[in-house]
């Protein structure tokens with residue numbers, strides 16, 4: 001409060017026309033400010049966007065097993081729900097039992113998902129990656145599946161090796 005009053009008092013006596021104009025300009029943004037604003041604006045925008053993205057992705061990156069900004073934190077998979085999706089979308093090639101002993105499965109040399117070695121060597125994130133984006137002749141399903149669907153599918157795929 002004290003400093004404010006002092007500033008007001010000081011500025012009053014020296015309120016000649018040009019000086020006041022300068023002050024006004026400064027208040028609303030001087031020419032220099034306008035220029036610098038114009039120059040920095042795209043950079044600021046990029047920085048803001050970057051920061052927003054960074055913070056938006058932060059909890060996901062920390063909670064999940066990595067991946068892009070679209071990745072969701074791992075959800076608990078429900079094998080029963082996954083089975084329904086698998087039968088509808090995957091069994092044509094992979095077979096209802098995951099062994100890929102179907103005509104399409106044989107033609108495309110589809111991976112036997114019940115193989116213990118494959119199960120052990122393949123982390124969930126890799127399964128998610130393949131199902132989302134496809135691999136060789138395996139089509140991408142990312143557009144058709146929610147994060148929950150994906151988690152459910154992975155949970156079901158894991159039951160295929162309950163031997």
Ligand code: HEC
Nearest residue numbers: 089090093108110111127130131135136137138139141153
């Ligand atoms: C059109 C046939 C087809 C359909 C439908 C299909 N797949 Fe595949 N899938 C393949 C082929 C071919 C491969 C082998 C890809 C390779 O490793 O070259 C494969 C591989 C995989 C693998 C193993 C990937 C790896 O890296 O070892 C998984 C897991 C998988 N599929 C899951 C699914 C799931 C889940 C669905 C349903 C959402 C599905 N697939 C639907 C053809 C298919």
